[in-house]
Amino acid sequence: MFTQKKWAIGVCVLVCAALIIPIACSTPPATPQVVVQTQVVKQTVPVEVTKVVQQTVPVVVTKVVEKDPRVGGVYKMAIPAAIGSLDPMSAAAVTSQEVTWPVLEMLVVFGEDFKVVPMLAESWTVSTDGKTCTLSLRQGVKFHNGKEMTSDDVLASLKRFLDVTTRKSQFTALQSYVAKDKYTVVLTLSNPDPAFLEYLAHPFPAAVIMPKEVIEGKKDIKPEDLIGTGPYKLAEYKADQYVRYTRYADYKPLPGDKSGYGGAKVAFFDEVQIIPVPDTGARVAGLETGAYDWAEAVPMTEFNRLSAVPGVKVYQTALDWDIVLFLNHANKFSSNLKFRQALAAALDMDAIGMSVTNGLKQFYTANDSLWIPSSQFYYQSTLSKQVYNEKNLDKAKQLLKESGYNGEEIVVATTRDYDWLYRTLASVTDQLKKNLGMNIRVDVMDWAALNKKWAEKDTWHISCSGIRSPAIFAPQNWGLSFETGGGISNWFSNADMDKAFANTRSATNAQQRIAAYRQVQDLFYQTLPYIQVVDTFGVEAIRSNIKGFQPWMYNTRPWGLWREK
Amino acid sequence: MTAYVVRRLLAFIPTFLVVAIVVFFMIYLIPGDPVRLMLGLEVEAEAIARKRAELGLDRPLQERLVIWLGHVAQGDLGDSYFLNQPVSQAIVERLPVTISLSTLSLLIAVGLGVSAGVIASIKQGSMSDWGVMLLSLLGLSMPTFWLALNLILLFAVMWQWFPVGGYVPLTKDPLEYLRHLFLPSLCLGLVNAAVIARMTRSSMLEVLRSDYVRTARAKGLYERVVVYKHALKNALIPVITSIGIVAGVLLGGAVITETVFNLPGVGRLVVEAVKRRDYLVVQSTILVITGSYLFVNLVVDLIYTWANPRIRYD
Numbered sequence: 046m047f048t049q050k051k052w053a054i055g056v057c058v059l060v061c062a063a064l065i066i067p068i069a070c071s072t073p074p075a076t077p078q079v080v081v082q083t084q085v086v087k088q089t090v091p092v093e094v095t096k097v098v099q100q101t102v103p104v105v106v107t108k109v110v111e112k113d114p115r116v117g118g119v120y121k122m123a124i125p126a127a128i129g130s131l132d133p134m135s136a137a138a139v140t141s142q143e144v145t146w147p148v149l150e151m152l153v154v155f156g157e158d159f160k161v162v163p164m165l166a167e168s169w170t171v172s173t174d175g176k177t178c179t180l181s182l183r184q185g186v187k188f189h190n191g192k193e194m195t196s197d198d199v200l201a202s203l204k205r206f207l208d209v210t211t212r213k214s215q216f217t218a219l220q221s222y223v224a225k226d227k228y229t230v231v232l233t234l235s236n237p238d239p240a241f242l243e244y245l246a247h248p249f250p251a252a253v254i255m256p257k258e259v260i261e262g263k264k265d266i267k268p269e270d271l272i273g274t275g276p277y278k279l280a281e282y283k284a285d286q287y288v289r290y291t292r293y294a295d296y297k298p299l300p301g302d303k304s305g306y307g308g309a310k311v312a313f314f315d316e317v318q319i320i321p322v323p324d325t326g327a328r329v330a331g332l333e334t335g336a337y338d339w340a341e342a343v344p345m346t347e348f349n350r351l352s353a354v355p356g357v358k359v360y361q362t363a364l365d366w367d368i369v370l371f372l373n374h375a376n377k378f379s380s381n382l383k384f385r386q387a388l389a390a391a392l393d394m395d396a397i398g399m400s401v402t403n404g405l406k407q408f409y410t411a412n413d414s415l416w417i418p419s420s421q422f423y424y425q426s427t428l429s430k431q432v433y434n435e436k437n438l439d440k441a442k443q444l445l446k447e448s449g450y451n452g453e454e455i456v457v458a459t460t461r462d463y464d465w466l467y468r469t470l471a472s473v474t475d476q477l478k479k480n481l482g483m484n485i486r487v488d489v490m491d492w493a494a495l496n497k498k499w500a501e502k503d504t505w506h507i508s509c510s511g512i513r514s515p516a517i518f519a520p521q522n523w524g525l526s527f528e529t530g531g532g533i534s535n536w537f538s539n540a541d542m543d544k545a546f547a548n549t550r551s552a553t554n555a556q557q558r559i560a561a562y563r564q565v566q567d568l569f570y571q572t573l574p575y576i577q578v579v580d581t582f583g584v585e586a587i588r589s590n591i592k593g594f595q596p597w598m599y600n601t602r603p604w605g606l607w608r609e610k
Numbered sequence: 611m612t613a614y615v616v617r618r619l620l621a622f623i624p625t626f627l628v629v630a631i632v633v634f635f636m637i638y639l640i641p642g643d644p645v646r647l648m649l650g651l652e653v654e655a656e657a658i659a660r661k662r663a664e665l666g667l668d669r670p671l672q673e674r675l676v677i678w679l680g681h682v683a684q685g686d687l688g689d690s691y692f693l694n695q696p697v698s699q700a701i702v703e704r705l706p707v708t709i710s711l712s713t714l715s716l717l718i719a720v721g722l723g724v725s726a727g728v729i730a731s732i733k734q735g736s737m738s739d740w741g742v743m744l745l746s747l748l749g750l751s752m753p754t755f756w757l758a759l760n761l762i763l764l765f766a767v768m769w770q771w772f773p774v775g776g777y778v779p780l781t782k783d784p785l786e787y788l789r790h791l792f793l794p795s796l797c798l799g800l801v802n803a804a805v806i807a808r809m810t811r812s813s814m815l816e817v818l819r820s821d822y823v824r825t826a827r828a829k830g831l832y833e834r835v836v837v838y839k840h841a842l843k844n845a846l847i848p849v850i851t852s853i854g855i856v857a858g859v860l861l862g863g864a865v866i867t868e869t870v871f872n873l874p875g876v877g878r879l880v881v882e883a884v885k886r887r888d889y890l891v892v893q894s895t896i897l898v899i900t901g902s903y904l905f906v907n908l909v910v911d912l913i914y915t916w917a918n919p920r921i922r923y924d
Contacts (some may be wrong), residue, residue: 127882129692130648135661137650211653247652260703267694284693285701285882286777286874322775323882324870326759330767330874462885493642493887500643510651523650532654 072585102549103498114593118608120314121311122601123322123337132266137249143452143601144319146306147290148189149253149273152180152199153246154306157597159420159518161242161297162307165194165254165274166230166354169280175237187295188256196224201257201368210252211532215521216242216551222350229549238550239558247519248599257288276312276604290603303605305597313593313607329586332357336606338591339600343426343584345408351586358589359594361408364417365583366511368401369526370576375536376504378455383448385573386432392473394434398579400472401465409539412580415516415523415566420519422562432570434575438480445481455485458505462492469509469578502536509578516580516599520562521549527565527574537574611915614923618908622901623875629900630682630893634675636886643667644691644887665691678893679706688890690883697894700879707777708875711798711868714791718799719806720853724920726803729809729848731818732837750805758797758870765793775872794871798864802856809852813845820844846917854910861902918924 102400124143133145153169156162163169164178186194202348203222207213218241225231234241236249245252260273268282276298277290301327320337322328325344332340333354343351343359346405351359370388371375372379379385398409413433455477470487477483488505490498498505510533515522524546529538545568549561569575587594590609594600645661662668666677672693687697730742772793778786789896817823818841826836865877876895883891913922 069621092902116690127692127886129886131694134655137653138647138648139650141650150708156707182803210648211657213657265694283874284690284695284705320776322872322874327775327870327872330762334770334774336774337777366618490641491885493644493885494640494649496646498640500646512651514652525652525654530655532658533651593851 082160084229091569095220108323114311114313114607115610116313116607117315119316119318120591120603120606120608121318121320121337121339122603123328123331123340123600124319125321125328125366127323127326127344128288128319131268131271131282132209133251133253134206134266135211135250137211139449139599140321142251143246143599144288145251145273146272146275146601147252147277147317147603148271148273148279149251149255151246151248151253151306152182153242153519155246155248155525156302157595158306159305159598161253162247162304164307165199169242170389175181175239176234178232178241179225179429180230180232182230183199183297185227186274188274189293189296190256190271192256193383194254194256195570196230196273196335199230199254200224200443201261203252205260205263206252212244212247212250212522213526214524215240215247216277216598222480236551237553239552239554240550243519243521244352247514247522249514249519252404276310277317280576285321287318289321290319291315294445298604303602305601306602307487308603310604312604317603332586332588335588339585339587341585341601343586345405345584346403348405348408348584353414356589357586359584359586362583362585362596362600363374363419363441363598364513364517365581365596366465366513367412367415367417367516367580368379368397368509368578368579369513370460370463370469370473371508371510371533371535372500372573372575373508373535374514374574376506378448378450378453378508379450380536382573383444384450385576387441387444387448387450389432389573389576390435390437390444392434392476393436394579396476396583397469397472400468401579401581407582408584409579409581413577415562415569415577416520417516420517420561422578424559424563426567426570427562428567428570429549432573441481445483450483452482452484455483455507457485457487458495458498458504458508459487459489460492460495461489462495463511465511465581466509470507473509499533499535503601511581518536520565523565527569534574537572539568539572539574542574544566611912611923615908615912618911623903624905625809626897626900627757629676630897633893633896634678635671635886637762637889638671638674640884640887642887644889647886654885678890682894682897687894689893691888693888693891694885697739697890700837700891700893700897701876704778704874704876704879707868707873707876708861708864710780710787710791711794711864711873711875712857714795715798715802715860715864716853717831718795719802719856723801723806724810724849726807728814728842730807731814732833739811742811746804746807749801752806753802754797754803754864754866755870757801758867759792761793761797762870775870775911777873780809794864794867794873798860799869802860805856806849807853810845814841814844817841817845821837822901847914850913850917852912854906858903859907862899869910 099118124140126140128144129138130139133142133149143160149165152164152166153161154164165183166187169178169180169182171178182196182199187192199220207216208355218231218236219237220235221233253273259270260433265271265512268279271279276293276296277324278293280291281289292312292315296312298311300309302308303310329342329343330336348359351357370383374380394411398411399406402408411434413429414423414425455566457470457474461467474485474487478485499508526533526544527532527537527542529543545561545564548564550556552558552561585600591606591607593608645658645667649657649661649710689696691698725740730739733739762774765772773790776790780787791827823836823841826840837838862877865881868875876899880892880895882919884897
């Protein structure tokens, strides 16, 4: 029998063991050994069609070859953020969109190579003057309520989208949209716009197609309104807890393979769940135990450790954030070009990159282009190479002097809600203080307050944000940043830049568009509306018994996946 | 007694009103804009203005207060900006989680805390006393999130006895309900047991030194009877007070524990709402939390009369 003394000692030993064992038994970091068998195949996908004839060009895509898909089971995806608005037509936030991806579909979407591919429109033609786009709809596609999708549904959906979207300016050229017949919709533009199909395919916010009787005159979208044509049906929505989907038996996938948002979207799982798990540790632990099959936004510092965990496959995403410094063009110093040039000349982007990624060099790249290297708009020029990451302190000090800056207080507005943002501005502040002797005050606030702060003219000079879609598939969205009156232009205004964006819209072919966007980038480095920092890569992980997985920019795509026996 | 309860219930009304007004101004004084979070970064300025008008956020603050109080008086808490559901529904859905977590945590905390406190007091200066004091000090100083993550690592990741998080309703699967709530309840229970144990010990020590306990012992009563029948009941008043405080805090939502264990409770609801400036959810949830505090206080006051019959409210 235990004496009291032994009992007390025993309790102490147990408690100490409970505290020490988890730490002692945790797996030490190991060298990543992620092996994904890939095969490079040539595929033919339809792309932007000019004139009356539809064309195809060969593109190279990386395809994971796996066999014997298995039907059944449940697939659980853990996402970091709480689910916000469920209205994909009005909300640009990724979380609002990704919960609707299994359910709702668009006329055209972005494929794996970020080019526009068909989805509910099986093909399209553009008239020789570039003003008329005729979309032929797929026949026999049924909504989850059993009704066939026709041009009436497309018109009703387009009408609501145009009423509520937060990127109306992209559709100002759209004069009319009418149904030619049950399966044909004709869009007429006031002037040709080669990016028009990209506007239609852009997922944030998305021009999704929903039944006319559901969407017509609808002010707010409720969970029960989410009726689409996607491979999964919405079964249950529990705010802040989970969204549950079930396989849509009548779904008819496109032929071929899945590609980005497009291609064949075959539902193998009986049920799919998207679960918001805000705590990073819990999200990663859940993946390790198999409670979740896929986890988004895994910390970079977990990459090596997770790579060695049996049953887990960890990978790097193509782009997490194109980090930029916001500069307030309504405030005295940051509105001064010399001042902005001084900042650009002084900053060491690699030092910032190392700070943001905790010294893990593989998770950032110092990219002077406004676009990622795989984009058709990717462009490096002599000017961009000169201005970006120059690290010329003598020049910076001279420019600062010429700007009239004389030790006045500069306000850096930041938040701790996003570690990468905080670290970026911490490194920027440190460099500017040490290297240029600037007098900097750092205002730290939460994300909501920072968003509000950006709308104030007089209270800040320098801040930071991450940009994603303009760098990947929506070059026109840079207009929101650099054009006069753009939503995140921070009061920047430059007539040449406005003209350059006008050129991107009036270009009549792909080459002209690319040239116009090169002009935008050249002007960007001449005028510095923002300061380009670094591109960072995210980390995501999936259980290795999930097959058919092909990492892409956005991976909340539960189709084409199955669980190995 | 009934008159006292009615008086206390009536006193709730001005308390609610004061809390409602204070919370309203506090939440609107924090800078932030739900519309910008709702719509995302890459949006046109016109769209932001349109949405603000649609949500009534362009109206003067006093006007918004009057409208909200008017709706609350009619039982309408409004709609959440982000949750796609009425605020009342959001709260009702999360209350069972918080009540379950609070109840189980409280059972663990009271069970462990009172037992450990009594043992420590009757064996003052012994190894048992030192052990209890050491453990309770550890419990008080340990950050909840750290304990929670270690419990997950040990019991969920390494041994896989319990799930890492989530919630299963009691009505759906009672066993899974308990499995999902065990680790978070243990986490909260251990931390709060430390508070109760220390309070029980000090209160018991005071009572055990009183004259009537000495008299009871002199009468030759068994030590067990002296401790449990005569001493413990009288020592309970401060313990009940601290249990009441713990219960109130737990019912207000254990934010960190709910977040780490991914439990959709009231605490997580209010914190998420503050972060995204979901004003109506914050205002209404805090009213509900205030109500639970007031209710627990009332219950504690009534329990005093059981513990010490000399206390009367009539």
